[in-house]
Amino acid sequence: MNTIIIDGLSFALPLFIMAIGGIYCERSGITNLAIEGLQGFGAFCGALFAVCIAQYFAGNSPIPFYLAMLFAFLGGMLFSLLHAMLCIKFKANQVISGVVINILAMALTEFMTKQINASIFGAASNKFVLGVSARLTVPGLSRIPVLGAVFTNLYPFEIVIAVIAVIAWYVLYKTRFGLHLRACGDNPHAVDAAGIEVSRVRLVAVMASGALSGLGGICFAYSISANFSSNIYSGYGYLAIAALIFGNWKIMPTLGACLLFGFARSGGYELVKVLEMPSSYQDLVMVLPYVLTLLMLIFFSKKNHSPKALGEIYDKGAR
Amino acid sequence: MKKNNKNILHKLILQTIGHEKRQQYMIPIFTIVLSLIFGLIVIALLGSNPFKAYYNLLQGSGLAPKASYAGHKGIITDFTSFLNALTPMLFAALAVLIALKAGLFNIGVSGQMLAAGFTATILIGYSDLPAVVAKPLTVLIGFIVGALAGALVGWLKHRFNINEVVSTIMFNYIFQYVISFLINTFYVDPVSRQSKNVGAAGRLTLVDVVIGDYKMDIPLGILLAAVGIAVTAFLLNKTILGFEIKAVGSSIRAAEYAGIRVGRTRVLAMMLSGGFAGLAGVTYYMGYFASIQPKVLVSTGYDAIAVALLGNSSPIGIIFSSFLITVISKGSTYMNSASGVQAEIASAITGIILLFSACGAYVRYKVDRWKDEQKQTGRLASDGRATK
Numbered sequence: 001m002n003t004i005i006i007d008g009l010s011f012a013l014p015l016f017i018m019a020i021g022g023i024y025c026e027r028s029g030i031t032n033l034a035i036e037g038l039q040g041f042g043a044f045c046g047a048l049f050a051v052c053i054a055q056y057f058a059g060n061s062p063i064p065f066y067l068a069m070l071f072a073f074l075g076g077m078l079f080s081l082l083h084a085m086l087c088i089k090f091k092a093n094q095v096i097s098g099v100v101i102n103i104l105a106m107a108l109t110e111f112m113t114k115q116i117n118a119s120i121f122g123a124a125s126n127k128f129v130l131g132v133s134a135r136l137t138v139p140g141l142s143r144i145p146v147l148g149a150v151f152t153n154l155y156p157f158e159i160v161i162a163v164i165a166v167i168a169w170y171v172l173y174k175t176r177f178g179l180h181l182r183a184c185g186d187n188p189h190a191v192d193a194a195g196i197e198v199s200r201v202r203l204v205a206v207m208a209s210g211a212l213s214g215l216g217g218i219c220f221a222y223s224i225s226a227n228f229s230s231n232i233y234s235g236y237g238y239l240a241i242a243a244l245i246f247g248n249w250k251i252m253p254t255l256g257a258c259l260l261f262g263f264a265r266s267g268g269y270e271l272v273k274v275l276e277m278p279s280s281y282q283d284l285v286m287v288l289p290y291v292l293t294l295l296m297l298i299f300f301s302k303k304n305h306s307p308k309a310l311g312e313i314y315d316k317g318a319r
Numbered sequence: 320m321k322k323n324n325k326n327i328l329h330k331l332i333l334q335t336i337g338h339e340k341r342q343q344y345m346i347p348i349f350t351i352v353l354s355l356i357f358g359l360i361v362i363a364l365l366g367s368n369p370f371k372a373y374y375n376l377l378q379g380s381g382l383a384p385k386a387s388y389a390g391h392k393g394i395i396t397d398f399t400s401f402l403n404a405l406t407p408m409l410f411a412a413l414a415v416l417i418a419l420k421a422g423l424f425n426i427g428v429s430g431q432m433l434a435a436g437f438t439a440t441i442l443i444g445y446s447d448l449p450a451v452v453a454k455p456l457t458v459l460i461g462f463i464v465g466a467l468a469g470a471l472v473g474w475l476k477h478r479f480n481i482n483e484v485v486s487t488i489m490f491n492y493i494f495q496y497v498i499s500f501l502i503n504t505f506y507v508d509p510v511s512r513q514s515k516n517v518g519a520a521g522r523l524t525l526v527d528v529v530i531g532d533y534k535m536d537i538p539l540g541i542l543l544a545a546v547g548i549a550v551t552a553f554l555l556n557k558t559i560l561g562f563e564i565k566a567v568g569s570s571i572r573a574a575e576y577a578g579i580r581v582g583r584t585r586v587l588a589m590m591l592s593g594g595f596a597g598l599a600g601v602t603y604y605m606g607y608f609a610s611i612q613p614k615v616l617v618s619t620g621y622d623a624i625a626v627a628l629l630g631n632s633s634p635i636g637i638i639f640s641s642f643l644i645t646v647i648s649k650g651s652t653y654m655n656s657a658s659g660v661q662a663e664i665a666s667a668i669t670g671i672i673l674l675f676s677a678c679g680a681y682v683r684y685k686v687d688r689w690k691d692e693q694k695q696t697g698r699l700a701s702d703g704r705a706t707k
Contacts, residue, residue: 033484082674090681095424095484096628100677103621104670111663115365118661238488245485283500283614290492297481 004266005149012262013161014219018240019247019254020168021212027172027249028205029185029198031311033098034083035213036237037105038076042214043221044109045075047128047228048116062156065133069157069218076214077207079105084206088199091313102237110230127229133157133222157219164212169251181205185307188314198314213237235290242293248304257296261289329689346682347629347636350675351643358668362660372658379653380646391534399535403524403607405645407432409544410599411623412630412637413551414469414592418483419632420555421588422568427472427487428596429620430494435464435597436604437498437514437611441506444517444605453521458543461601462594468494469593473586483589491616499613513610523606540602547595552634554591564588596620618666622648625673644669 018035025032046068057064079101086097110126117125138151172178180201183191188198220236221228239261247254268285355373362369377383381397388394411428418425425431439460443453468490475481508515519526525537555561563584566574575581603619604611626644630636651665 086677090678091684092677092680096677099424099426099484099624100670100673103624104674106621107663107666107670111661111667114661114663119365235488235492238485241485242489245482280500280503283496283503287493287496290489290496294475294481294486294489294493297485298475298479301480 001146002149002152004263004270005146006153007266007269008259008262009150009158010155010223010262011265012258013158014216014223015236015240015243015261016255016258017161017164017219018213018216018237019244019258020165020251021209021216022240022244023247023249023251023254024168024172024181024205024212025209026244026310027185027307028181028202029188029307029309029312029314030083030087030202030206031094031098032083032206032209033095033241034080034101034237035209035240036233036235037098037102038080038083038210038213039217039220039237040109040232041079041105041217042072042076042210043217043228043232044105044113045078045214046070046072046218047130047221050130051121051128060134062134065156065222068130068222069160069215072214072218073211074214076217077211080206080210080213083210084203087206087313088202094311094313102233106230106233109228113228113230127227127231129227130222132226155219155223157222161215161219164215165251165255168208168212172251177201177204182307185309188309192316202314213240216240239289239293242297245304245306246293246296246300248300249307260296261292264288264292329693333686333689333693342683342686343631343633344636346679347631347640347676349682350629350672350679353675354668354672357671358664361664361667365660367658367660372654372660375654375657376646376650378657379650382646385653391529391532393533396533396535399537401645401649402541403536403538404649405641406538406540406544407599407603407607407619408623408626408641408645409637410540410547410595410602411619412626412641413544413547413634414465414595414599415623415627416630416632416634416637417551417555417564417588417595418469418592419627420568421564421585422571423473423476423483423585423589423592425469425472425487425589425592425596426484426620426624427468427490428592428599428623429616429618430487430491431465431468431593431596432600432603432620433498433611433616434468434494435461435600437501438464439521439601439605440514440517440611443521444609445506445515446521447518448520450520453518454523454539457521457523457601457605458598461597461605463597465597465600466590466594469596470586470590472593473589476589477582477585495614495616498611502611502613507613508610511610513612516609517605521605522609523602538602538606540598540606543598543602547598548634548638551595555634560584560587599623618648622666622669625669625676628676628679629672644672 018039022032022035049071050064050068053067054064083097083101086092086100087094113128114126117123133155135153135155137153141151142148172181180191180196184198184201191201192198216236217232221232225231243257243261244254246257265285265288268288269282272281272285359369362372374383378385379397380401381394384394411432414428415425439457442460443457446453448456472483472486472490475486476483502514506514523538523540525539527534528537555565563574563579566577566579567581567584571581599619603617622644626637626641630640647665647668651662654660655662
């Protein structure tokens, strides 16, 4: 039971932070299918930086990890500018732009990983080895029955994510900027009439999405895969999109969806272990989150309401 | 003076891609040239000779002679092998194209390929049917399985309003893991860690055919692909269904108003799209290759998006664009061994092509604006002369 909660949380929270980024982007009216690529590129930047500075720190020092998080944050933000440029400035189809960003990120990071490994580190390898970040247990709280597992064996990034999530919630729902952002997604003309530049608000939203996606990506790289390789592109970004659709583009319900994904996944693994099935059955468990996504979309897509101006190119002249 | 320079630049661009009829192919060519220049710079920065690297791409695809060949090999065997790789790409591009025409985005081509290829492998590839029966059955099963997978996506979109991008990707992963499980449990070859090889009877490529002094692989599917392109062009331009698909793709409201049943058209378009993806699957897994690697989704489905966008989503256009993309991806292995440039640069260049293609609409818009501006300044100038 405890492992289900611990592993489930460490999967759900990075997903959650990417979904929050997606919510920011989509609530401002820009469809964001690029999360997958943004998280991969962010993770690449973070991992690259961590590998470069690793020699200056002791093996168990947590500092490279925090710096990697910072650089993943910045890297994702940088790459998201491409999406912003295509969608806002070039008025390209937002769905196509998202897919282009994903494919480009995959191709570029794979190429650069191999090239950098070959020319700087002199090794023929297609991944940056990172290791798993250290875990910590909150004394006291962890001794509460059942719920205590939430505070046991935490990855440090889970705390960072929790803090950022609270800030993101506050900004989106309680500040003037958040109000503008949400209005941009529903009625951009009203925002424009109020004297606020729609494209600027949207730019910030896309950048926030990129930054948070990058953060989510590096968390996966430091926990599940323990390295950066093309394995990072296993659909986490799309799971985040499904979670935010399921969560009706609101932050709290989205958290619920992410937790459901996380617990379904860790529960499935636990089941394979308990029933002592051969390891190839793990492939079937891996399917669980994806099947769940489809089922949830079937039940909730009709009822949910996307932001009204989602995916529409803002045209000042069209009133 | 600065403004003057800008005007000259505008004029230059207008002269090359300004003409509306020529825009169709001038913009893709612009895109390709820009992307190749990008590749050129990157390869040069990495310290290799970019022109040699590009020539290696042609050599690897059997379009230029290599320095030396192994026994029974020659430029012609490289070329048939290139056609072998081109076949699934053509089908995959058709799949993306038909969906795109209906305003849908099928990025599940890779998954549909896998599902169709796997089903055909276990039903026909492992059976003892004679070649005359097996080959048509392979094609048929490939098409049906793909079409069903595609239709399901279309139906989910129509009935439950599920974004096809998300659902196709979910299906990609579901197919990938379930089929990997099935292969590892029932059909694995213990040596290669892939599925057991299919029999020659059902395979859509004739392997090691001796012609003259050469042993070559002859892809039968390329003929089928040619037929597929012709059928698609006919369907889109000359039939009612084709018109309905294009109408739905241009504007759902207008289509609805004209009495077109949008849901039905979308499901049909996705079905056709999936069917072509299925054909890509059988020509890939039971033609170009003879086995399936578990847990791997081929990149063909994603490259096909670049091909379709670059080919201006026209059936004729994709012949050229898939040719180019296949040269880049197929030749990259040889380029790696001959010039030492990482083979992954191929997909990076493809990605850049895709990026520039996505800007195509903006370029068109900008060029039209400049044209209007020039007309206006031209008119002003002539007006000025008239008053004098």
